[in-house]
Amino acid sequence: MAREFAADAAIPPRWSWWLFVAALAVTLIAMPDFTDVSLQLDLSIIFVLALLALSMSFLWGYVGILSFGQTIFFGLGGYSYAILALNTGSTLWPFAAAICLPMIFAGVFGYFVIYGRINDIYLSVITLVVTLIFEKSIRSTSGPEYVIGNVRLNGQNGIPGVPGLLLPWDGSALSIDGVFYLAGGMALVVYVGLRLLLLTSFGRIIVGIRENEMRMELMGYDSRVYKLTAFVLAAGIAALSGALYAVWGNFVAPEMFNLNQAAQVVIWVIVGGRSTLIGPVVATGLVQYFSNWLGTVSIGQVTLVLGLVLLLFVLVFPRGLLPTIGWAFDKCLSKIAGRR
Amino acid sequence: MDVAAPILETQNLEKRFGGVAAVDGVNFALRRGELRCLIGPNGAGKSTFFKMLTGQVRPTHGRILLEGDDIVGVEPYAIARRGVGIKNQVPIVMNGLTVRENLWLAARARRKGAAIAAAIDAIIERLDIGAILGRFVGELAHGQRQWIEIAMVIVCEPNIVLLDEPAAGMSDEETARTAALVLDLNKSATIVVVEHDMQFIRQIARTVTVFHQGRILVEDTFQNVVANPVVRDVYVGRQGVT
Amino acid sequence: MDLVATTAYLVIYSVALLVLISLGLAVIFGMMKVINLAHGEFMMLGAYGCVFASNAGAPLWAATALSAVLVGAFGVLVERLIIRFLYGRIIDTLLATWGLSLFLVGGVTTVFGPQGRSLSTSFGNVSFGGVNLSVYNLILIGVTAAVAWLTWALARFTKVGLIVRGTMQEPDIASALGANRSLTYMATFGYGAALAGFAGAVLAPITGASPTMGVFFVAKAFITVIVGGHLPLMGTLAASGLFGMIDGIVSYRWSSVLGEVSVLVVAVVLLRMLPSGITGRFRSGL
Numbered sequence: 035m036a037r038e039f040a041a042d043a044a045i046p047p048r049w050s051w052w053l054f055v056a057a058l059a060v061t062l063i064a065m066p067d068f069t070d071v072s073l074q075l076d077l078s079i080i081f082v083l084a085l086l087a088l089s090m091s092f093l094w095g096y097v098g099i100l101s102f103g104q105t106i107f108f109g110l111g112g113y114s115y116a117i118l119a120l121n122t123g124s125t126l127w128p129f130a131a132a133i134c135l136p137m138i139f140a141g142v143f144g145y146f147v148i149y150g151r152i153n154d155i156y157l158s159v160i161t162l163v164v165t166l167i168f169e170k171s172i173r174s175t176s177g178p179e180y181v182i183g184n185v186r187l188n189g190q191n192g193i194p195g196v197p198g199l200l201l202p203w204d205g206s207a208l209s210i211d212g213v214f215y216l217a218g219g220m221a222l223v224v225y226v227g228l229r230l231l232l233l234t235s236f237g238r239i240i241v242g243i244r245e246n247e248m249r250m251e252l253m254g255y256d257s258r259v260y261k262l263t264a265f266v267l268a269a270g271i272a273a274l275s276g277a278l279y280a281v282w283g284n285f286v287a288p289e290m291f292n293l294n295q296a297a298q299v300v301i302w303v304i305v306g307g308r309s310t311l312i313g314p315v316v317a318t319g320l321v322q323y324f325s326n327w328l329g330t331v332s333i334g335q336v337t338l339v340l341g342l343v344l345l346l347f348v349l350v351f352p353r354g355l356l357p358t359i360g361w362a363f364d365k366c367l368s369k370i371a372g373r374r
Numbered sequence: 375m376d377v378a379a380p381i382l383e384t385q386n387l388e389k390r391f392g393g394v395a396a397v398d399g400v401n402f403a404l405r406r407g408e409l410r411c412l413i414g415p416n417g418a419g420k421s422t423f424f425k426m427l428t429g430q431v432r433p434t435h436g437r438i439l440l441e442g443d444d445i446v447g448v449e450p451y452a453i454a455r456r457g458v459g460i461k462n463q464v465p466i467v468m469n470g471l472t473v474r475e476n477l478w479l480a481a482r483a484r485r486k487g488a489a490i491a492a493a494i495d496a497i498i499e500r501l502d503i504g505a506i507l508g509r510f511v512g513e514l515a516h517g518q519r520q521w522i523e524i525a526m527v528i529v530c531e532p533n534i535v536l537l538d539e540p541a542a543g544m545s546d547e548e549t550a551r552t553a554a555l556v557l558d559l560n561k562s563a564t565i566v567v568v569e570h571d572m573q574f575i576r577q578i579a580r581t582v583t584v585f586h587q588g589r590i591l592v593e594d595t596f597q598n599v600v601a602n603p604v605v606r607d608v609y610v611g612r613q614g615v616t
Numbered sequence: 617m618d619l620v621a622t623t624a625y626l627v628i629y630s631v632a633l634l635v636l637i638s639l640g641l642a643v644i645f646g647m648m649k650v651i652n653l654a655h656g657e658f659m660m661l662g663a664y665g666c667v668f669a670s671n672a673g674a675p676l677w678a679a680t681a682l683s684a685v686l687v688g689a690f691g692v693l694v695e696r697l698i699i700r701f702l703y704g705r706i707i708d709t710l711l712a713t714w715g716l717s718l719f720l721v722g723g724v725t726t727v728f729g730p731q732g733r734s735l736s737t738s739f740g741n742v743s744f745g746g747v748n749l750s751v752y753n754l755i756l757i758g759v760t761a762a763v764a765w766l767t768w769a770l771a772r773f774t775k776v777g778l779i780v781r782g783t784m785q786e787p788d789i790a791s792a793l794g795a796n797r798s799l800t801y802m803a804t805f806g807y808g809a810a811l812a813g814f815a816g817a818v819l820a821p822i823t824g825a826s827p828t829m830g831v832f833f834v835a836k837a838f839i840t841v842i843v844g845g846h847l848p849l850m851g852t853l854a855a856s857g858l859f860g861m862i863d864g865i866v867s868y869r870w871s872s873v874l875g876e877v878s879v880l881v882v883a884v885v886l887l888r889m890l891p892s893g894i895t896g897r898f899r900s901g902l
Binding site (some may be wrong): 127235238239242245246248249250251252253254256257369 | 428430449450451452454455459460466467468469472473475479480482483484497526530
Binding site (some may be wrong): 100102146147149150151152153154155156158159160162163164166171174193293295297300304332333334335336337338339340341342343344345348351352355 | 651653658700701702706707708711712714718719721722723724725726730761773823827831832834835838839842845871873874877880882883885887888891
């Protein structure tokens with residue numbers, strides 16, 4: 035299986051990859067004609083969450099930063115859109131702002147943590163702490179005094195009635211098809227964009243920093259600038275995911291910030307493997323379908339299963355499900371070849 | 375710019391780890407264009423000394439003057455940009471990337487566009503590493519990994535090159551090549567070499583500084599140092615100095 | 617005078633509370649350089665243990681001691697089944713303990729339901745210098761000081777403590793001198809877990825026991841331990857002193873959330889100046 039983050043990743047992708055991308059694009063465009071609405075809705079949310087997975091796998095796989103806090107930007111993106119759209123009545127520039135505002139926050143937070151040269155483990159724990167603080171803060175905003183403009187934050191219950199995107203040419207709301215195309219399109223664009231980013235100077239330098247930050251510094255690279263830029267970029271992708279979530283569900287809630295959500299993001303990347311971009315996306319789909327198949331289970335049981343999966347994968351499949359399958363597959367093949 | 379002033383100088387440089395002084399009050403001066411050797415038993419403080427010069431380790435006391443400016447507390451990347459390059463005792467390279475990619479990253483540090491490819495071609499030629507370009511650095515032998523690290527340092531065109539045991543783990547033939555390279559490099563850069571291999575030092579030596587227990591014991595020409603009885607005592611039990 | 621007395625009490629209480637909830641985490645961190653993300657859940661288990669034992673009729677002190685021992689045993693089990701396989705893999709240990717944390721929260725929610733359980737006590741209040749103080753809060757302060765002293769005494773005066781300290785400072789040398797490193801880690805993790813269980817049990821009369829209570833406390837404990845640095849006692853005391861003051865005053869004046877935010881901000885600034893925490897540079901000591 036192609037190792038996208040392999041040492042030779044700086045080589046342009048093979049034609050087979052481009053074919054794969056083209057096939058995805060065609061499938062995406064054609065799909066609404068062949069599928070029913072409920073499947074489209076299900077797939078749309080998978081696209082939205084795939085974006086969140088991509089932001090995490092970029093930050094962790096490429097840059098080597100384990101952040102438990104991508105859900106912070108996911109939540110901020112959703113809430114920013116909800117608050118701005120409900121306050122102003124327009125939807126397009128709130129959508130853009132919903133991506134930019136979390137990036138600004140990421141810039142400030144990232145600046146203090148990255149320029150503060152805080153070590154990797156502490157950084158991870160601090161992102162977890164910030165997630166905890168955000169969840170607690172939002173949950174505590176139930177009272178009527180917690181209002182931004184004329185939108186109540188509503189604490190536990192979240193903000194309902196978030197408007198869908200209004201098309202600029204005729205002011206009508208984006209249809210279910212439209213949301214499907216938007217989410218799928220964005221996911222595809224970001225996936226291709228991140229893969230091609232590996233070919234740029236920035237991408238190659240980031241990978242170099244991940245591989246050996248000290249050597250990069252000893253050659254004159256200020257690793258902090260690159261890490262901060264990557265951190266802000268990842269936050270932007272997560273925020274996009276959050277804004278799309280709000281558009282998809284017309285609803286935002288504190289659950290967007292919570293530990294279960296944060297855990298799911300980490301699990302997607304662990305299951306899918308850190309060495310590819312597509313692995314976590316596939317894992318997102320698998321995990322979502324598995325959850326739907328389980329039906330309505332209590333939140334306690336969801337948390338229980340998430341914990342078990344995390345434990346299982348760290349102990350047994352540290353490289354991730356897909357890379358391990360790939361590795362096992364290779365071993366079988368070579369055994370068969372050896373027998374001849 | 376005062377040509378006679380040292381390009382690199384330390385004043386009372388000290389590094390303590392808990393109660394142990396790895397470097398204990400070192401006054402060191404390096405003239406522009408010099409080729410200096412640093413010798414001394416293991417644990418004498420040479421590698422720690424080097425790491426303070428690059429900013430990898432922060433001194434406990436003292437000053438380091440690079441072209442007259444105190445660089446204590448300056449970030450390693452800023453010191454590197456001022457022209458200090460180091461090949462470490464244990465190679466610090468990108469093991470998970472290919473040789474080619476490592477070289478590209480070294481070349482990209484100060485160049486853009488076509489100059490990068492030109493620099494890479496030049497170093498491949500100079501160090502004769504064309505055969506291993508596609509190999510992962512982590513899979514190379516120790517001697518080869520050192521050679522790659524030296525290549526990366528040279529690509530960055532530093533004014534001061536610090537080489538920490540460049541001949542370690544090398545065959546006689548590789549050692550001779552390294553010595554030749556060091557002499558060639560000296561035409562364009564000031565060099566300090568830490569080494570144990572006396573054959574290597576003999577091939578390149580001019581002034582030799584002897585470190586012992588974190589301090590400078592003796593600083594003299596190679597012949598005088600080798601004949602010095604105090605130095606011999608310090609080396610008793612170690613490789614014979616012939 | 618009232619304001620000074622109230623503030624002083626508040627600060628002392630906040631500091632004691634921080635020490636109580638952080639000590640177990642600090643012991644494990646100091647020994648194994650492991651940040652146990654399931655620390656809050658060990659506390660939660662201790663709280664549940666105390667509530668059940670107490671509601672079944674046991675006196676409070678017995679219920680607390682029993683909870684601590686049980687959680688300590690559970691900690692040993694966790695170390696043997698999970699942590700032991702991940703030595704040296706710091707990120708993986710972080711993820712695994714996080715998985716354990718989620719597993720425990722989910723498990724307890726599933727088995728006992730999401731509602732909190734409470735514990736009735738009859739301690740009441742006492743008047744001191746014009747301020748109305750809860751007797752139990754005073755007990756908490758006293759008990760925390762006792763446990764901190766006990767930990768110090770164990771480390772300083774017993775043979776076991778010596779082995780633990782040696783392994784903490786120089787694991788290879790200690791091991792070469794005959795100390796069983798594996799056993800030491802197991803015992804230390806168990807003790808750290810027991811301290812966490814103890815903290816939960818002590819808090820049970822105040823907060824009750826609920827599945828997500830660990831999450832509520834854990835943010836402050838993590839920050840305290842990180843900023844404290846690698847010496848479990850000195851680091852925790854120093855960091856708790858600082859953050860107890862900040863959190864106590866800010867929480868009282870504004871809100872608990874703002875208290876946590878202030879602690880976080882101060883922590884990030886401090887870590888910039890002292891990247892290994894307050895005791896990060898100390899080579900010896902506890």
